Amino acid sequence: MSQSPGEEGGLPQAVPNINLDNPTQTVATGDTPEEQVSPVVDEASPSSTFSFEMLDMESVPAPYQEVQPHWFFCRRSDDNTSWLPFSREDSDKLENACNTVKDQEDEVVIAVEGERYDVHVKERKRYAVYWEQGPTEVRRCTWFYKGDKDTIFLPYPEDVSKSLEEAYMIAVTLNEWKRKLEFSNGETVILHNPKLIMQYQPIGLQDDWVSSPSEQTRPQTVKRGVNNISVEIPDGMCVCVCMCMCVCVCVCVPVRNILEYKLI
Structure with missing residues (x-):
């Protein structure tokens, strides 16, 4: 949890009784409004006023901005599963279709990759047009994770990403971090700060033969938005x-x- 500016210190001694949660409050020093305000103005030196303004700016959290999604498709082989990004042009088409398909009962089909594939937006499936090939999964991606031994970031399922985004929005809006999300499989994601978000595995799922803490499963790195991961689009x-x-x-x-x- 973040500390308030009063707990961190640094306020000028000339204004010890000002409540930062109520900016309209003044120090009562007289019977008239002029007498109440003037002592604070007279005692505030340029340096102390500057310090107060800087502290006030730091206490205001950055405004929340909605994450920008990007669409990926899954490619599976006998021993490997990878997620590849659509081009920016195709991803924009899929996102626009997704925003309009919510209130429709009929499926919406979007041609992608030079019309060689069709994406069924509501079904989240990608179908080949000119040859026989099984459908592949399509995902609207906003949050990603990477394990210690992974080489690339992988997208979370959409429902997990939604929960992560809601927790992130609350943390940014209230400027309260160290928030913890626990999932049904026992794994936990902790939002330490805007730039440090980690996923932890439950201790019971770690290997029994691990003898030292350094050998235990390391937490996975979590990133928000495709712009924060290394991927060629x-x-x-x-x-x-x-x-x-x-x-x-x-x-x-x-x-x-x-x-x-x-x-x-």
């Missing part, structure tokens, strides 16, 4: 342009610019 889709009979060059371009390329 193309602006448009990737297409292969054949320059001659034996040479093909793959370039990433916005969909609207594909017609400018001529296949030879």
Whole structure:
């Protein structure tokens, strides 16, 4: 929990009785309003006034800003599962569709990746258009985690991300951190401060043979927003342009610019 400015110290001695929770309160020193206010003004030196203003600015938490989502799709193989980002153009289309599909009963289908795939927005599935391929999961991603042995950040499920965002919003609005979220699987996420958020595994799930604290499972790093993780996001889709009979060059371009390329 954050401390109030009064607990941290640093207020000028000339205004010891001012209640920072009620800025309109003044120090009572006389019978008239003029007599009540003037002693504070007369005693406040430029340096003390500056210190008070700086303290007041630091006590005001930064305003909450809603996290910007980005859409990912899942790619599974026999021994690996990875999450890959859609291009910014495709992600924007999916986000716009998601915002309009909430009140609709019918499914909304969005063509992505140069119309090679269709995304069923309500179902959260991605289907191949021109060949046989099983559907893959699609996710609207806002929060990510990475374990000690992981090389990339992975997106949380959407319901978990929603809970994390609600807790973050409360922490920012009230400027109260050290907030703890406990999930049904026993894992815990602690919001230490805006830049340090960690996920902890329950002790019972750690290996029994671990003998020293240094060998125990380390907490996972948690990040908010795709802009805070290392991931390459193309602006448009990737297409292969054949320059001659034996040479093909793959370039990433916005969909609207594909017609400018001529296949030879």
